[in-house]
Amino acid sequence: MNRATDSLDEDGVEEPIAPAPVVPAAVSRLDLERAIKMLPDGARAAFLLHDVEGFEHREIAQILGVSEGTSKSQVHKARMKLRRILSR
Amino acid sequence: MNCELYEELLDDYVDGVRATDRPRDARCAAFEQHLGGCSRCQALVADLSSVRLTASTLDEHVPPPRLWARIASSIDDQQRQPWWQRQLGGTFSAWVPAAVAASIALLLLAGGWNVWEQSRGETPQQGGVAQPEGESVPAEQHYEQAIAGLQQLADAQNAALDPETRAVLTKNLAVIDRAIDESRAALAQEPASTLAQESLLDALETKVALLQDTVALATDTGGGPDPADLARELNQ
Numbered sequence: 539m540n541r542a543t544d545s546l547d548e549d550g551v552e553e554p555i556a557p558a559p560v561v562p563a564a565v566s567r568l569d570l571e572r573a574i575k576m577l578p579d580g581a582r583a584a585f586l587l588h589d590v591e592g593f594e595h596r597e598i599a600q601i602l603g604v605s606e607g608t609s610k611s612q613v614h615k616a617r618m619k620l621r622r623i624l625s626r
Numbered sequence: 627m628n629c630e631l632y633e634e635l636l637d638d639y640v641d642g643v644r645a646t647d648r649p650r651d652a653r654c655a656a657f658e659q660h661l662g663g664c665s666r667c668q669a670l671v672a673d674l675s676s677v678r679l680t681a682s683t684l685d686e687h688v689p690p691p692r693l694w695a696r697i698a699s700s701i702d703d704q705q706r707q708p709w710w711q712r713q714l715g716g717t718f719s720a721w722v723p724a725a726v727a728a729s730i731a732l733l734l735l736a737g738g739w740n741v742w743e744q745s746r747g748e749t750p751q752q753g754g755v756a757q758p759e760g761e762s763v764p765a766e767q768h769y770e771q772a773i774a775g776l777q778q779l780a781d782a783q784n785a786a787l788d789p790e791t792r793a794v795l796t797k798n799l800a801v802i803d804r805a806i807d808e809s810r811a812a813l814a815q816e817p818a819s820t821l822a823q824e825s826l827l828d829a830l831e832t833k834v835a836l837l838q839d840t841v842a843l844a845t846d847t848g849g850g851p852d853p854a855d856l857a858r859e860l861n862q
Contacts, residue, residue: 561672562676563672571684
């Protein structure tokens with residue numbers, strides 16, 4: 539049912555995880571706002587609801603009409619993609 | 627390393643969940659043990675924590691209803707109901723606490739701008755939006771004209787809506803009007819500010835979208851004109 543969501547955020551590029559932090563300890567709000575704009579809609583919505591608004595995955599699932607697992611995976615994908623963008 | 631086994635737990639850890647919070651879940655303790663000796667996961671936790679910390683400080687904005695429609699349809703493409711029916715299950719007020727009253731942060735800023743750029747036939751720029759000073763004026767006029775026309779339609783059809791829905795719409799319009807005023811004030815102080823320009827255009831687009839949805843909602847409840855006529859009017 540949620541395949542559309544999963545495919546929405548898959549860009550086919552899974553970069554290896556760096557052995558050291560690549561994101562500045564203090565990310566600027568402006569940089570983050572710009573990076574958020576580059577996220578796919580689904581991942582962006584889940585990220586904003588969870589990390590900005592503070593909703594629980596259970597609540598996000600209800601709001602967006604997806605499963606709790608999909609909410610979690612979308613937030614994870616968003617965070618990973620933001621990490622990649624902010625490390626540039 | 628079995629880092630991939632701990633993906634979900636890693637996000638929980640970033641969210642502040644510890645093994646002591648879940649004494650019955652052995653995976654949490656296993657992950658924390660793994661984390662102690664894995665520099666990759668330590669780096670990931672540090673990076674994602676930085677992102678999360680900054681995200682929690684971002685300002686809140688009012689969500690554009692049509693963005694919700696796009697998000698919902700992209701998340702589950704098989705659901706083809708109008709957005710308000712999907713969100714409400716039949717009652718408008720049920721949607722309000724979840725979406726509007728919650729004032730979803732940055733959906734407006736993050737989504738509305740890209741849509742506006744695409745409507746101009748341009749490709750969104752990577753790493754931000756470098757908008758030349760003053761370029762927002764034609765777009766602002768475009769939105770103002772659309773708002774004026776839609777406002778007339780919405781006023782004419784308001785009677786078709788139930789009082790509770792009308793009250794919610796009025797309240798949301800007031801929030802958007804306040805956002806427009808604040809954006810204009812910010813732009814007046816810093817005319818070259820890209821963020822202020824974005825904020826103003828996003829707020830205007832939100833108002834257009836809300837008015838469009840108001841008209842559509844009234845039409846759907848039987849009080850409005852034929853949708854084809856409405857579409858022609860909106861495109862003028």
